[in-house]
Amino acid sequence: MGKIIVTGASGAFGSAAAHLLLQRCAPQDLIFLTRMPEKLKHLSQAGADVRAADFDDPASLRMAMAGGERMLLISTARVGTRVGQHRHAVEAAVAAGLRHIVYTSLIAADAPDNPAIVKHDHRATEQIIEASGLQWTHLRDSQYAEAIALAMVIPALASGHKPDNCANGKVAFVSRDDCVASAVAVLTQEGHGGKAYTLTGPDLISVPEALAMASAIAGKPIRVEQVDDDAMFAYFDSLGVPRHASDIVPDGPIPWSSDDMVTFGTAIREGFFACRTDHVERLTGVPPRALRDVMTQYAGAWPQ
Structure with a gap:
């Protein structure tokens, strides 16, 4: 080789x-x-x-x-x-x-x-x-479990709420x-x-279910606010997130765009991520980790 x-x-x-x-x-x-x-x-x-x-x-x-x-x-x-x-x-x-x-x-x-x-x-x-x-x-x-456990859960725990346009679309977070x-x-x-x-990971879970899991692990409330795509754009606008990839400032504080994130949520809502396979285990010989396991690993970084 x-x-x-x-x-x-x-x-x-x-x-x-x-x-x-x-x-x-x-x-x-x-x-x-x-x-x-x-x-x-x-x-x-x-x-x-x-x-x-x-x-x-x-x-x-x-x-x-x-x-x-x-x-x-x-x-x-x-x-x-x-x-x-x-x-x-x-x-x-x-x-x-x-x-x-x-x-x-x-x-x-x-x-x-x-x-x-x-x-x-x-x-x-x-x-x-x-x-x-x-x-x-x-x-x-599939969507990374670490992205949920860190980038999504930390601000949701800090504020106590999370606007979300994924509805009840399922993802096997990996x-x-x-x-x-x-x-x-x-x-x-x-x-x-x-x-x-x-x-993919082993379990098909919606974003609201994932946040409820994090809330239970942390012992702190997270209120999920179901919104449409326009409201999701408005939320990211309020955070100063650029709308389009072409608007991203090189080496700036926010390296991603809201049209990327909002359409990602749309894809989840419409079922494009609702897929669970055994490919990780077939390739590695080891079952994939569950989202709860990843959340528990990173819970020490969550706001107290």
Whole structure:
């Protein structure tokens, strides 16, 4: 087996994948790409090859990928403009002679009627990879349980209420750790080329049910206010969240847009995330973690 590349190795997903790969592979067989190599000195000290790479500088990417065989392409955070970045990465992978790209995508990315605008970035990237001539595997992640346990629950507990446009749409929230473990399994096993896996947790739960669970764990009330999409936009406007990806200030305090979040809620409400699979366990050999387990892990960070 040739060398394994992980892009964005200084990010949360990439860093977790790097550490898990170091437990399973010889360090000299691992290449970790990042815009900030100084953040990954601990990985180079462990024997891995840490290389500077910038998706906005395509000329640098082919050299950064030299010698690799399989690559975990972790989607970048720039909603609305990241397809170009991903295209640069795929083109560099082809030029560098890679054999297989594993991509972190989104549940229901291939559903034509999915209203979540983020799915356009993911499906476009999937199609670029499929057209590259390389082997591919798409990992279509459900919503992260950690995002619920932290980004959603903390402000809801602090204020005692949460406006929500998801209604009673169900989601099988998945731990990011399980998605990382699934990605590492695909990178280190044979037989996954040309396949798309939908990675979910074990339980279909609505957002109001998830917040009720958090309320019970914390012993503090959360009142869920069911609102329509327009009211959800107004709520984000009140927080100063930019409406569109094109309005996001680079390196600003809020790196996401409300049209992304509101249409995500619409997709949940309309049932596009109401899917539960056994793919995590099939890939890793371990059942996926429940949302309650993830919430309990992070409850110490909740407001008292």
